[in-house]
Amino acid sequence: MPELPEVETVRRTLAPIVGAKLASVRTSGLLLRMGSEIPEPALRALVGERIEALRRIGKYLLLDVSGPTGILVHLGMTGWLRIFPAAEPQPAHTHLVLGLDRKRELRYSDARRFGQISTYQRADERSHPALKVLGPDPLDASVDGAKLLYDNARRRNVTLKALVLDQGVIAGMGNIYASEALWISKLRPSTRSSKLSAKAADSLWQAIRQVLDHAITHGGTTLRDFVDAAGSSGEHADYLHVYGREDEPCARCKAKIRRTVQQGRSTYFCATCQPG
């Protein structure tokens, strides 16, 4: 479900819980990604503290709580976070409920349980194993993304799609926006990264920024079940150029969009205006 724009949309729509006091913690007891469990005792220890800020690094959400320990959330494929009145019935697959003030609850639900919830030390968040391996966030204005892409591309020889999806290079790109960014920058997803020119790296970076900004503006992409923290769907699916559009005409050249599989995942591109 969620790539960077969807996680950012969730972060923004969670704004109403900033300042709220954590009153209770309840979990389903089921295991999440790779058998990881929700750290209930560590979360219980946060009861009584206030949520000070919500941040995002790549696809990870960071809940800064008033003490030294924060809450780290990754939504996986089907995870969502929503603010509910406590009286609302609990939806299926709810694995974590944080009771807040004013009879509100922050609920985490995740049908496939590919998500992850853990805690981090605010003074040293980058020492968390999940955050340690992430490249910079593409919305961080201080990042020279063109150089970052170029350097990584030249020193390795992966496909451009794999490069863009590598969270250690840039944090936050996923399967939808990888195809979209490569289409915008007219680069073939199967092209080897070692052949990337500095100019192409620059245009790829611009495309990444553009597609992420655009998707955030539209509240993310809802293909089936993504909703923000208020329960609203995103509108960006209407603006996708290639993803999910096999056999439809390319918006630039009218050739049929093609679908291939790379690393076991669908890639969409235009063979005419994304030459190899």
Next chain:
DNA sequence: CGTGTCACCTGACAGC
């Protein structure tokens, strides 16, 4: 170092 494949888990949907 690179890629391919599978695994994790559930639900939606197409086709029979």
Next chain:
DNA sequence: TGCTGTCAGGTGACAC
């Protein structure tokens, strides 16, 4: 209606 197969926005382990 119900079965089967396929696919899904993510990530990590493993074999080659």
